[in-house]
Amino acid sequence: MAVYVHNKGIPWEVQQNGTLAPVDHLRNERSESPTPGLVVGTEPGAGQESAMFVHAQSFEDLTADSEPTTEPEPEGETVLGESAEEEALCLGAEQETQEEQQPEVEVEEERPENRSKEEDVCSEVWRSHRKHVFVLSEAGKPIYTRYGTEEALSSTMGVMMALVSVVEADKNIIRSIHADGYKVVFLRKTPLVLVGVSQTCQSDRELTRELQYIYYQIVSLLTLTQLNHIFQHKQNYDLRRLLAGSEHLTDNLLRLLDRDPGLLLSAVTCLPLASSTRDLVSSSLQAAKAKSLVFSILLAGDRLVTLVRKKDQYLHHMDLHLLFNLVGSSSSFREGEGWTPICLPKFNTAGFFHAHISYLEPASDLCLILVSTDREDFFNLSDCKRRFLERLSRRTAYQSLKEALKCPSYSVTQVGIPELRHFLYKSKSSGLYTSPELPLPYQSLEEQERLMGLYQYLHSRLHQPTRPLRSIYRCGETENLLAWVTSGFELYLCFSPLGTKAMAVAAVNKLLKWIRREEDRLFILSPMTY
Amino acid sequence: MGKRTRMRESTGPRSPGPTTPTRDTRTIRAKMVLLGSSGVGKSSLALRFSKDEFKGTLPTVGCAYFTQVVCLSDVTFHFEIWDTAGQEKYHSVTPLYYRGAHAALVVYDISKRESFIRAQMWLRELEKHYIPASTVMVLVGNKGDLSELCQVTLQEGHSLAVDRGLLFMETSAKSGNQVSELMLAIDRPLEGSR
Numbered sequence: 001m002a003v004y005v006h007n008k009g010i011p012w013e014v015q016q017n018g019t020l021a022p023v024d025h026l027r028n029e030r031s032e033s034p035t036p037g038l039v040v041g042t043e044p045g046a047g048q049e050s051a052m053f054v055h056a057q058s059f060e061d062l063t064a065d066s067e068p069t070t071e072p073e074p075e076g077e078t079v080l081g082e083s084a085e086e087e088a089l090c091l092g093a094e095q096e097t098q099e100e101q102q103p104e105v106e107v108e109e110e111r112p113e114n115r116s117k118e119e120d121v122c123s124e125v126w127r128s129h130r131k132h133v134f135v136l137s138e139a140g141k142p143i144y145t146r147y148g149t150e151e152a153l154s155s156t157m158g159v160m161m162a163l164v165s166v167v168e169a170d171k172n173i174i175r176s177i178h179a180d181g182y183k184v185v186f187l188r189k190t191p192l193v194l195v196g197v198s199q200t201c202q203s204d205r206e207l208t209r210e211l212q213y214i215y216y217q218i219v220s221l222l223t224l225t226q227l228n229h230i231f232q233h234k235q236n237y238d239l240r241r242l243l244a245g246s247e248h249l250t251d252n253l254l255r256l257l258d259r260d261p262g263l264l265l266s267a268v269t270c271l272p273l274a275s276s277t278r279d280l281v282s283s284s285l286q287a288a289k290a291k292s293l294v295f296s297i298l299l300a301g302d303r304l305v306t307l308v309r310k311k312d313q314y315l316h317h318m319d320l321h322l323l324f325n326l327v328g329s330s331s332s333f334r335e336g337e338g339w340t341p342i343c344l345p346k347f348n349t350a351g352f353f354h355a356h357i358s359y360l361e362p363a364s365d366l367c368l369i370l371v372s373t374d375r376e377d378f379f380n381l382s383d384c385k386r387r388f389l390e391r392l393s394r395r396t397a398y399q400s401l402k403e404a405l406k407c408p409s410y411s412v413t414q415v416g417i418p419e420l421r422h423f424l425y426k427s428k429s430s431g432l433y434t435s436p437e438l439p440l441p442y443q444s445l446e447e448q449e450r451l452m453g454l455y456q457y458l459h460s461r462l463h464q465p466t467r468p469l470r471s472i473y474r475c476g477e478t479e480n481l482l483a484w485v486t487s488g489f490e491l492y493l494c495f496s497p498l499g500t501k502a503m504a505v506a507a508v509n510k511l512l513k514w515i516r517r518e519e520d521r522l523f524i525l526s527p528m529t530y
Numbered sequence: 531m532g533k534r535t536r537m538r539e540s541t542g543p544r545s546p547g548p549t550t551p552t553r554d555t556r557t558i559r560a561k562m563v564l565l566g567s568s569g570v571g572k573s574s575l576a577l578r579f580s581k582d583e584f585k586g587t588l589p590t591v592g593c594a595y596f597t598q599v600v601c602l603s604d605v606t607f608h609f610e611i612w613d614t615a616g617q618e619k620y621h622s623v624t625p626l627y628y629r630g631a632h633a634a635l636v637v638y639d640i641s642k643r644e645s646f647i648r649a650q651m652w653l654r655e656l657e658k659h660y661i662p663a664s665t666v667m668v669l670v671g672n673k674g675d676l677s678e679l680c681q682v683t684l685q686e687g688h689s690l691a692v693d694r695g696l697l698f699m700e701t702s703a704k705s706g707n708q709v710s711e712l713m714l715a716i717d718r719p720l721e722g723s724r
Contacts, residue, residue, distance in 0.1 A: 221619060245568050245589035245617040332590040335577055336613065340592020341623055355592075375623060378595065 043488030044515040045427030045434065045523040121148040121156075132197040133214060133254060136161060138190065139236040144214075144247065146254055150240060160195050164188065176204045187211040191231035192218065200453060203460040210257045213318070216345045217253050220322050221246055224349035252329035256321070258449050260302070264459055265426045265490065266317050267433040268324075271303040273404045275520040280397035282306040282528045288388035289530045290381060292374035294353065296388075299367045300405055302328060304432075304524070311529045316346030317431050323355070327367050333357045337385075339378050344371075356381035360389060365405055409437035415514045417507045419499040421479065424455060424492040425515055427523065434515065434522040441478075451479075455492050458483035462490070473501050484508060555601070559608045560720050563628045565656075566637035567648035568616035571672040574703035575637065576613040579713060584704050590615040593627055600713065605721050625659060633666040633716050638687075640671045640700065641679040646686070653694060666719045667696045670712065674702035 119126050126148055134153070135144040140161035142150035150157075164186060167174040177184040185207040187194040194211040219227065222242060230237050257263050273281075285296045285308045295315050298305040302324055309315060322344070332338055338357035343349065356370040356378065368388070370381045392398045412420055414436075422442065426433035442451045454474075462469050462485050471484040480495040482504045493511070495504055519525065564572040573587045573594065580598045593614050600607040612627040614620070628634055634656060638649040649669065656667070669691045671682060684700055691698030697715055701708040 242617075242619045245615070246619075248588060326591065329588070330591045331588045332573060332594045332613075335573065335580075335587075336594040336596030336611075338592060338594055340615075341620070342592075357591075375626065382595070 041429045041488070043427050043429065043486075044512060044519045045425070045430055045432055045525075046488070047430040047523075047525055047527055119148045121152045130199050131254075131258070133211065133250075134160065134195045134197075135214065135218070136193050136195070137231065137235075137237070137239060138193060141236055141238060143192070143218075143239045143243065144250055146251065160186075161193060164193055176207075183207060185211065187215065189215045191227060200456075202453075202456050203464070205463070205465070206456060206460050210254075213253060213257060213263065213321075214250060216318060217250055217322060217325070218243065219345040219349055220319075220326075220343045221249075223343040223352060224345070225351075249325060249329050253322075253325045256325060256328075259445075259452055261424050261435060261452065261455060262302075262317075262433065263321055264452070264456055265424060265433050267426045267431050268304050268317055268320055269302075269433050269435060270522060270524055271300040271305050271404060271408055272410055272521050273305065274400065275525065277397045277400040277404070278306055278524065279526065280395055281392065281401060282308060282524075282526075284388055284391040284395070284397075286528045286530060287391060288384040290370075290372070290377065290384050292372040292377045292380070293370060293384065293530065294373060295369070295371040296384075297323065297369040297371070299324065299327060299369065300408060301365045303408055305366070305401070306524060306528075308528045308530060313347075315344070319344035319346045323369055327357060327369065333367065334359060334362070337378075337382055341375065342371075354378075356385065358385060364402075365408075366401070412436040412439060415511055417510055419495045419503060420493060420507055420511070421496060422451065422494040423511060424490075425511070426490040428488055428490065430523060430525075430527075432523050451494065454479075454481055454494075455483075458492055473504065480504065482508070555604055555606050557606045557608065558720060559610070560632040561610045561612070561630060562633040562635065562716070563612045563614065563631040564635045564637060565614055565624065565628065565652045566616055566635075566670075567639075567645045568618075570616065570637045570639040570642070570645045571703045572616065572635075572637050573613050575635070575670070575672060575701065575709065576611055578703045578706055578709045580611070582706065584706070589617060592620060592623070600717065602717060602721075605717070607717060607720070628656060628659070628661070631661075631665060632720060633668070634661070635668045635670050635712075635716075636696075637670045637672050638682065639673050640682045640687075641673055641676040643681040646671075646682040650690070653696075666716055667694075668712070668716060669694075669696045669698045671698075671700040672703055674700045674707055675704050 129147050131146070133144070133146045134142070134157060136142055136157040138161070140158045142154050142157045144150065145153050163177075164174055173188065174186050176186065181199055183196075183198045183202075183204060185196040185198070185204055187196075187208055189212075192215060194215055196207045196211050198207055227239075230239070230242075262268055281298065285298060285306060288296070294310045294313055296308045297315075297320070298307075304320075307315065307320075323342070326340075326342065327333065330338075336358075338355070340355055340357065341352040342355050343352050347353075352375070353371050353373060354375045354377065356368075356372065358368055360366040360368060368385055370384055372381055374380075392401075412422055421439050422436060424433055424435045438448060438451070442448050454476075458472055458474065458481060461472050462483055470486075471482070474481045475497075477497060479497055480499050480501075482491075482493045482495070482501075484491045484493075491508065491511075493504065493507065495507070515522065564576060566572055568589060573590050574584060576594070576596070577583055577585070577587070580596060590613060593612055595613070596611055598609040598611060600609065612631070614624050614627050636649050636652045636656070638645040640646075653667075653669075661667075669687060671684070671687045687700065688698050690696075697719075699708055699712045699715060701712055703709060
C-alpha cells in the first residue's frame with residue numbers, strides 16, 4: 001500500500017509565506033493587556049510553538065479555490081468606492097436594514113432528525129424548509145438531497161443541470177439566482193454539481209462554502225481520484241450506490257453547519273482543562289506512537305482534548321471537522337474498535353488514510369482517533385491505544401480529565417460582564433476558538449439556530465470580499481451584537497438588548513483580558529509532535 | 531447451553547487468558563469475520579453475540595473489531611471478530627478482514643431477496659481467495675423475526691448451503707433466536723480442526 005503522505009501540497013505554502021505562522025521573536029512577548037493591534041501569534045489563545053492547523057486566512061482559504069474573479073454585488077447595496085477596510089457602521093444605520101429581511105416563515109418546522117427522507121417533494125412542508133441541498137452528477141443524475149428522495153427529484157435536478165449547462169454554453173458560469181426571497185447557489189466541482197436553495201439571510205459566499213463542506217464530505221469517503229475515475233468511465237453512473245449508508249453523515253454535517261460555530265469560524269474548540277493535565281495527556285499520546293501514525297486526536301464529544309501530529313504534517317480544520325462529523329454520527333465505534341479508510345481532502349484528495357477510532361471506555365465521551373498511512377496497521381494502532389491508555393491510567397491526569405468531562409463548557413457569568421450573554425472568540429494563529437455555553441434565552445433549537453444565523457450574518461459582513469469590515473455593531477429587539485476582527489483574532493459578542501455600544505466596546509477589553517487569564521485552560525498552547 | 535458463560539474482554543486483543551481459571555482447559559484463538567450486504571444485521575448479530583443486546587445501529591463505518599471470550603466446558607475460545615461494513619465503497623478493503631479467518635459468516639436478510647444474491651457473490655469471492663478448507667463457513671439468514679415478509683425461504687437457504695458445503699442457520703439478532711446455537715455450531719468444528 002502506497003504511503004500517501006505528501007509534502008508538496010498547497011497548504012504548505014501558506015506556512016511559508018510567513019504572514020500567518022507565528023513569528024519567532026514575537027512569541028514570547030505575550031502582552032498582559034491585549035489590544036486589537038496585536039501581532040498574529042500573540043493574541044490570547046495563540047500557540048506557543050508552531051501552530052496546530054493549517055490556518056490559511058480561514059474563510060478565504062476555503063473559498064479561494066472556487067471564487068470567481070468578480071463577486072456579484074448583493075442587491076440593494078452599492079459600493080461607493082470605500083477603501084477595503086472600513087471601520088464600524090454606526091448603530092442607527094445598521095438597525096433596520098437587518099430586521100426587515102428576517103424571514104418569518106418556519107411556522108411548523110419539524111425537527112425529528114431522521115425522518116426527512118420520506119417527505120413528499122410536492123408538499124408545502126418540503127417547500128418550506130429553510131435550506132435545501134442537492135448534489136448531482138454532471139449527467140444530471142441525482143446523488144443526494146437533504147429532504148425527500150432523490151428518485152422523486154430527478155426531473156428537478158435535470159433542470160438544475162440544464163441551467164448550469166445553458167450558462168456554460170455561453171462560456172460563463174452560473175453562481176447564484178436570487179428570486180422571491182430564495183437564493184439558489186451553484187457550485188461546480190467536476191465531476192459533481194452542488195446546489196443550495198436557501199431562505200436564510202446568509203450570503204452567497206457562505207452558502208457556497210457550506211456546499212464545499214458537502215463536497216469534501218463526499219470526497220472524504222471516496223477520494224477525488226476514485227470519483228474522477230468512476231465518471232470518466234461511465235458518465236451516467238449512479239453514485240448513490242457508493243454513497244449508500246453514508247447519507248446520514250451528510251445529513252449530520254448539514255445540521256452542524258446550522259449549529260456549530262466551529263464550522264463557521266473554521267476553527268475547533270477545546271475541552272477546558274488545566275494545562276498541566278492537558279500536557280500530560282498529550283505527552284502520553286505522544287509516547288504511544290507508531291511508524292505509520294500521522295495524527296493522534298483525542299476528542300471529548302465535539303471538543304478537542306489534544307492533538308499530536310507528525311512533525312511537518314498539519315491537519316486542516318476542515319478535515320478535523322469531517323472527522324468530528326464521522327465520529328459524531330456513527331454508532332459503530334462504541335461497540336468495538338473502528339478501522340476505516342478515510343480521505344482527508346484538505347491534506348490529499350488522492351489517497352486514503354486509515355483511521356483507528358475507539359472510545360477509551362464503553363460509556364465514556366473520550367474518543368481516540370489514530371490516523372495512519374498503512375491499511376494493514378490495525379493491530380499496531382490498537383496497541384498504541386492500549387499503551388496510551390495504560391500510561392494515562394497510571395497518572396492522576398486521567399482522573400482530572402474525567403473530572404473535566406463533567407463540565408465540558410463554562411458559563412458566561414464567569415467573565416463578569418453583566419450584559420454579555422454569549423461570545424465566540426477565535427485565535428487566528430492557533431485555529432482554535434472558545435465560547436461559553438448558550439444561556440437560557442438561546443437554549444431551544446430554534447433560538448440556537450437564530451443566534452447562529454446572526455453570527456453567520458456578522459461573519460459574512462466582516463468577510464465580504466469587496467467591502468470587508470473590521471467591526472460591526474448591530475442593534476436588535478432581542479439582542480445587540482458586536483463583531484470585531486483583527487489580524488490576530490475574531491470576536492463575536494452577544495449582549496442583552498438594553499446594552500449600549502459604548503458598553504459593548506468596553507466589554508471587549510475586559511473579555512480579552514479574561515481570555516488571556518484563562519487561555520491556559522481554554523486553548524492548547526503547546527501542541528506536540530511525535 | 532447452561533454451562534456457557536460470556537465475558538467481555540476489555541483490555542484489547544493481546545490480553546492474557548480468561549479470568550476465571552478452569553481446570554485443564556484448552557484455549558483456542560479464532561478469527562471470525564462477518565460478511566454480507568448493507569443492512570442485513572451483521573453488527574446486530576455481533577452485538578447479540580458479544581453483549582447479548584439488541585439496539586438499532588447506524589451503518590458500520592469501515593470495520594469494527596472486538597474480542598469475545600467464550601468458555602465451554604473444556605475449551606476457551608478467544609474470538610477476534612471483524613464486523614465489516616456491507617457498503618460497496620468499502621469492498622476494496624474487505625479482503626484484509628477475511629484473509630486468514632477461521633470462521634466466516636455470510637449473512638443475508640430473509641426479507642430481502644437481493645441480499646441473498648449478494649450473499650452468493652460473497653461466497654464466490656471467498657472461494658476465489660484461497661480460503662483454506664479448514665475455514666468454518668456459515669450461511670446465515672438473519673431477521674428471522676420478519677418471517678411474514680420472508681422473500682428467501684428456509685429451504686432455499688438450506689439448499690444453497692448444502693450445495694456449497696456450508697453450515698446453515700436462520701437467526702434473529704433482534705429476538706436473539708438461534709444466535710447462541712449459531713455460535714455453538716461454529717465452536718464445534720473449530721474445536722475439531724485445531
